[in-house]
Amino acid sequence: MGSEHLVQVVLPGIVAPEGLEIREAVVPDAGRGQIVIAMEATGVSFAEQQMRRGRYYDQPPFPFVPGYDLVGRVLATGEGVDPGLAGRRVAALVKVGGWASHVVLDAKDAVQVPDGLTAAEAETVVVNGITAWQMMHRKARVRAGQTILVHGASGGVGSVLVQLARTAGVKVIGTASARHHDALRELGVIPVDYRAGDVPGQVRELAPSGVDAVFDHVGGRSVTDSWHLLAPGGTLVSYGSASTRDDTGSKQWPVLKILARVSLWNTLPNGRRAYFYNIWAGRSLSKDRFRARLRADLTEVFAAVRRGDVTARIAAQLPLTRAAEALRLAESGTVTGKVVLTP
Ligand SMILES: NC(=O)c1ccc[n+]([C@@H]2O[C@H](COP(=O)([O-])OP(=O)(O)OC[C@H]3O[C@@H](n4cnc5c(N)ncnc54)[C@H](OP(=O)(O)O)[C@@H]3O)[C@@H](O)[C@H]2O)c1
Structure with a gap:
């Protein structure tokens, strides 16, 4: 992406929240079938609490960028992707990699967020x-x-x-x-x-x-x-x-x-x-079926939030560079709702 600046939070090993590191680089280009998302909101999930202790059952080897899900705008589209996606707000489930200013992923893994929801609201229900x-x-x-x-x-x-x-x-x-x-x-x-x-x-x-x-x-x-x-x-x-x-x-x-x-x-x-229940079940058998089910279900949830059947609860919003504080806050058990990270 040339001049775009990438900021990522790195989990270097089994560390206290303050052991998280910030890494900076250049935003990569979108490959064939991929999109670049400019993150607007990501969040602290229970999984990150387990991963920093080395306790998530299939976490990747250290070091890696944590972040289970994110919401953001499509910044660029790769070859074979509808260019009309650019500028749209989308959500994605990634397991790791979400705590970053920009995320590159397969366009098929992105689910559109309907108008009427803020990025932070949408993030709470991915x-x-x-x-x-x-x-x-x-x-x-x-x-x-x-x-x-x-x-x-x-x-x-x-x-x-x-x-x-x-x-x-x-x-x-x-x-x-x-x-x-x-x-x-x-x-x-x-x-x-x-x-x-x-x-x-x-x-x-x-x-x-x-x-x-x-x-x-x-x-x-x-x-x-x-x-x-x-x-x-x-x-x-x-x-x-x-x-x-x-x-x-x-x-x-x-x-x-x-x-x-x-x-x-x-x-x-x-x-x-x-x-x-495992949210990833079926993905290795058929990616297309897995994605279709995820898209249908997340779309239902977004609709439920828009109708007011489900209230999005945001405990706090902190910039990505304060991920350590965000993790501590989520782990404190003193807040209600999702601790959201913003660019
Ligand atoms: N299998 C999957 O695919 C999948 C997907 C997503 C999440 N998960 C799992 O779902 C769980 C919840 O995640 P979350 O993000 O919702 O976590 P969360 O926001 O931290 O909520 C967990 C809640 O559990 C309560 N709690 C803790 N110990 C408890 C106990 N002994 N009995 C009853 N309640 C207890 C706490 O309630 P109080 O604050 O009231 O004490 C806390 O609010 C995690 O274990 C996560 O790994 C699994």
Whole structure:
């Protein structure tokens, strides 16, 4: 791109947030089928909290540029790409590489952001919105009149999930720290304090015959408790292992343990189903199908935000060069909503 100036945040190894480094270079050109995006908003996801500890199950070797998703304007298009894309606002899920002023990616991986959403608003629902939407509609297939349990109901994924579920006429029980309970009640969620202990007991009191679906990002013991809370015909969607973020040892083992349990439970003739949801599932089998599904689902989520069914919650906006502060803030557990990075 000649004179355009590239700024990237680099994760050099297992470091405290202050160990993040800033790298500067020239923006590369878009190759065939590619676009260059000028980033307008990227964000801190739970994945970066795991990656800086070396705890994300398939992170690349250090050093690398973190950043799970981004929103920005198409600055340049490569050969074979519709030049009319230039200037459009798009969103992309990248897993790593988003914490940069400019990102080069395949044009097919970009999803258009509708007018009426700011870049920061759109950013809050890229990885979080896709995850919530797909778990609810493609895995659990939750319907009006059902009751579900959402762990971490005030978190990034959880807060989108509970709003989508309430809009669909679903009764929602949500675990969260007590300080989030009033906000959850305002969304029509019945809150449960996971820090007060005996979560299964508290949920059973609210839903004595079990719940139709549980969404569990906690992992460890919680997955087994979640499975036992299901009503006949219910679905467990496990999708993380937040409780092992600070452990040492194998980063894959906590997920492998969940996968083994899920496989075992699915062999039991009791009418219940269990899944481990992975946002990247299916990509290596068919990129086109994966992209089509992602585009359709993210477009639904953007529409839900535009209608006001889902409120985009921005905890703070900081420039890219203050990524360390942003990461510390996200990890502090003191803010509600997404910590957004801007150029
Ligand atoms: N499988 C996939 O493809 C996929 C995709 C996206 C995200 N994820 C996973 O989704 C999880 C959530 O990500 P996020 O970005 O939404 O994180 P987040 O914004 O940090 O939210 C996580 C929430 O979990 C709550 N929490 C922590 N420990 C808990 C426990 N023991 N029981 C219940 N709640 C607990 C916290 O609630 P309080 O603040 O109320 O204490 C926090 O708000 C992460 O584990 C991430 O890896 C997986």
